[in-house]
Amino acid sequence: MAAFAANSLLCRIALRDTHIDPATFGAIRVTSGALVLALAMRVRARPAAKPDWRAATMLFAYVAAFSFAYLTLPAGTGALILFGAVQLTMFAVGLAGGERFAPRGWAGLALALAGFIVLVLPGVAAPPLMGAALMAVAGIAWGAYSLRGRGVSDPLAATASNFLRATPLALALGLMCAARAQADAAGVLLAIASGALTSGLGYVIWYAALRGLSALQAASVQLSVPVIAAVGGTLWLDEAFTTRLLVAVVAILGGIALVLTDRARKR
DSSP states (O other): OHHHHHHHHHHHHHHHHSSBOHHHHHHHHHHHHHHHHHHHHHHHTOOOOOOOHHHHHHHHHHHHHHHHHTTTSOHHHHHHHHHHHHHHHHHHHHHHTTOOOOHHHHHHHHHHHHHHHHHHSSSTTOOOHHHHHHHHHHHHHHHHHHHHGGGOSOHHHHHHHHHHHHHHHHHHHHHHTGGGOOBOHHHHHHHHHIIIIIIIIHHHHHHHHHTTOOHHHHHHHTTHHHHHHHHHHHHHSOOOOOHHHHHHHHHHHHHHHHHHHHHHHHO
């Protein structure tokens, strides 16, 4: 979870304080992650995983939407929208799979949605609508990516395969945005750190953890990420922890906790 929060901080720092565009940041992030994981595969002499283009596409969609969203979103707000969308995606998959909520669960879902509405309503402290929408797309993609990772037998091989197949997609997006491309040394280093450490190796750890977690547990442990990112943004990026953000945090995370408690009780 610390790695996930660090991704928000690194991306926001790079796009706000250095000269790098989001498409270039995403391309370097995915490529450096693929290279580090390929090296790890070679050192450990692991057999290649079966290609999973759906997972790779979801990984690319997450990275691309995430990068562009942080052009305008503070780190804490972005993480809150991201992982709120992740939880709602997992809940929707559960509903589609035949799971049903008791009244407490529905009340929690309604509270979480109300928190999103409070966060994005027009006003002085509201996040930009386009940035919020892009981060919601990133959250949906990450939620789907996480659900696909629950059944993998070799987390390193699966993550390496996904990064390898996401690389040409990320590079293609970079070429499409080449007219606005820019990158200084600091931005490149931050993108490499995000790709090689907090993304590549961090996602290997996440896929390994997913093997021992239920979907509910996987959803619940990610609730800590927005708090970590918001605190990090306040400490290192001088971002304000506004009253609106506090209300949204309480509503969204509290509502999701109600849903998780209800589903755990039913089990």
